[in-house]
Amino acid sequence: MITGFGAAWLMRHWRSRVQANTPLFLAILAIGLMTGAGLMYGWMMAAALNEPSTTGAALSALMWPAVPFYIVLNSAIELLLLALLVFWNWDTDWRRRALIVAGVAVYFVMRLWTYLVFAEARLDIASHTLSAADIEWFKQTLASDFRIALNVAIFAFLLMAACIPPWQVRDESDGEAYTR
């Protein structure tokens, strides 16, 4: 909330193209990192689950490094970038704003899905050796985990938004507006 109010105050008092582009660039970077890592995590875990010699302890050890990675990236987006992204791009070109709001909306759906279905249980099973029931639950959730498609959609929305210049510039000499 502090980030949001701070971003809104800055939006009123200081605007620049750098201000509009910085949170967008950082959000694209974070979502891109999560998308690539999520894709690899799914493939790697599916391969490990299909290998008969994989133990519950090995699966747990394999899962654990992903936990702080996703918590840090998602916390940065949720607590900082999301508010900056919306506030600092609100008075830009309407297409850019619409794409950013669409990206934020899909991100919100993805986070709700995560918090309600995956977050608590996946953290729990990653912190100890997996039992047979844990492995079965993990297999089921891995098969129904389509959040990667949402991540790709967010990435595409933000990337398209970045291709649209935030503001038009009017040339005072001939009065024509152009973008830069």
Place this chain on the structure above:
Amino acid sequence: MLIRANNRDRVSPYLVVVPILIIILGFHGRMFSGRRSWARQLVPLPACSGP
């Protein structure tokens, strides 16, 4: 001279950001507090040996 869209007059960005932040912070609060919090599991405290 920069020509900016005047979107703020029609819809407030607060309408987009505040509801999302409230809901997400609610989940954050649940995950980062209490006995089974993320923070506690990521950085386990040493066992207390006091009385």
